[in-house]
Amino acid sequence: MTDLSNSVSIRDLSLHFGAVTVLQNLDLDIKDGEFLVLLGSSGCGKSTLLNCIAGLLEPTDGQIFIKDKNVTWEEPKDRGIGMVFQSYALYPQMTVEKNLSFGLKVAGMPKDEIAKRIARAAGILQIEPLLQRKPAALSGGQRQRVAIGRALVRDVDVFLFDEPLSNLDAKLRSELRVEIKRLHQSLKNTMIYVTHDQIEALTLADRIAIMKSGVIQQLDDPITIYNRPRNKFVAGFIGSPSMNFLNGELAEEGGKKVFRTNGVSISLAGYEATEALTPGRKVVLGLRPEHIKVDGDVTTEQAHEAIVDIEEPMGADNLIWLKLAGHTISVRIGGARRYKVGAKVRLGFDMTMASLFDAETEERI
Numbered sequence: 614m615t616d617l618s619n620s621v622s623i624r625d626l627s628l629h630f631g632a633v634t635v636l637q638n639l640d641l642d643i644k645d646g647e648f649l650v651l652l653g654s655s656g657c658g659k660s661t662l663l664n665c666i667a668g669l670l671e672p673t674d675g676q677i678f679i680k681d682k683n684v685t686w687e688e689p690k691d692r693g694i695g696m697v698f699q700s701y702a703l704y705p706q707m708t709v710e711k712n713l714s715f716g717l718k719v720a721g722m723p724k725d726e727i728a729k730r731i732a733r734a735a736g737i738l739q740i741e742p743l744l745q746r747k748p749a750a751l752s753g754g755q756r757q758r759v760a761i762g763r764a765l766v767r768d769v770d771v772f773l774f775d776e777p778l779s780n781l782d783a784k785l786r787s788e789l790r791v792e793i794k795r796l797h798q799s800l801k802n803t804m805i806y807v808t809h810d811q812i813e814a815l816t817l818a819d820r821i822a823i824m825k826s827g828v829i830q831q832l833d834d835p836i837t838i839y840n841r842p843r844n845k846f847v848a849g850f851i852g853s854p855s856m857n858f859l860n861g862e863l864a865e866e867g868g869k870k871v872f873r874t875n876g877v878s879i880s881l882a883g884y885e886a887t888e889a890l891t892p893g894r895k896v897v898l899g900l901r902p903e904h905i906k907v908d909g910d911v912t913t914e915q916a917h918e919a920i921v922d923i924e925e926p927m928g929a930d931n932l933i934w935l936k937l938a939g940h941t942i943s944v945r946i947g948g949a950r951r952y953k954v955g956a957k958v959r960l961g962f963d964m965t966m967a968s969l970f971d972a973e974t975e976e977r978i
């Protein structure tokens with residue numbers, strides 16, 4: 614059943630294009646006022662899901678509720694949603710003001726109400742000086758703001774964004790990202806935001822739904838997704854550079870649980886799920902580059918010696934790639950700390966921040 618604190622509820626939703634299954638038995642509840650990000654690689658079904666919520670695609674099976682009303686068969690315009698696409702889809706022959714007012718005029722809204730809404734949206738998006746210009750005379754970022762404005766003037770319950778920033782250059786993208794966050798903080802509407810950019814997902818979302826082949830792999834707040842990924846796919850998808858993965862097996866040495874790889878034993882002291890660490894089990898150990906300590910920072914009892922293979926200074930951070938027991942491991946250290954290629958480094962692994970996955974199922978242990 615639906616819950617009044619939910620803004621959007623998706624029940625058992627499936628969508629097939631002929632023989633191709635894009636979404637299968639998908640359930641998702643989005644809370645009132647929540648910023649939910651749908652994250653996944655190209656072709657995983659993000660836009661398809663968003664288009665079903667918007668009413669632009671008819672699901673094969675299942676139901677969609679918006680504000681507790683079954684809208685599965687409602688027209689897009691009757692769903693209380695506003696959608697912003699990747700391509701701005703502005704009318705080129707109309708000024709910004711006309712682009713914003715057009716839909717409202719067609720819907721028969723009184724003139725003074727239209728003017729009020731445009732003034733409010735233009736204020737929020739800081740596009741007042743642009744109202745009399747046509748889209749051709751705007752930058753990409755300004756056009757995207759107008760596209761958001763068109764959803765804003767409609768005063769909807771739920772905003773749907775489909776990769777609204779992906780046509781912009783990196784600098785503009787990070788600027789507009791902050792503006793979208795500010796917009797959500799002031800409007801407090803429910804927002805469903807599709808992206809394949811993990812930084813957008815981590816920075817914007819209250820919760821992230823990570824999708825793969827039409828199936829939600831994990832639905833959690835960004836920190837939980839980052840620190841406790843439910844499976845190896847999620848672990849590898851989030852984080853740049855990617856989490857280090859070491860294949861090996863569990864063992865017991867002197868009564869202590871260890872992870873063994875290529876003749877090296879790494880203590881698992883501090884790992885959360887001690888019960889499930891059955892000796893002999895084939896596993897993958899996952900460690901993020903910032904959760905490996907080097908030299909003076911090593912606080913664990915056990916240290917391992919590794920050799921610097923490559924150094925990538927990135928300003929604030931320095932990324933060093935090290936060889937350990939036949940593996941190449943990336944470690945993030947402060948930008949001021951430099952290492953020479955070939956140097957010996959002592960490594961300490963922080964098992965409280967580690968992830969172990971079953972080698973077969975790739976599920977978190």
Ligand SMILES: Nc1ncnc2c1ncn2[C@@H]1O[C@H](COP(=O)(O)OP(=O)(O)OP(=O)(O)O)[C@@H](O)[C@H]1O
Binds near residue numbers: 630635654661
């Ligand atoms: N009309 C269609 N007929 C057949 N297959 C389709 C159709 N529309 C989409 N698909 C397929 O459905 C899958 C999901 O597409 P969708 O557009 O939802 O992906 P996406 O996650 O939004 O990807 P992107 O990040 O590239 O936008 C893709 O494999 C796509 O090829």
Ligand SMILES: [Mg+2]
Binds near residue numbers: 660
């Ligand atoms: Mg898409």
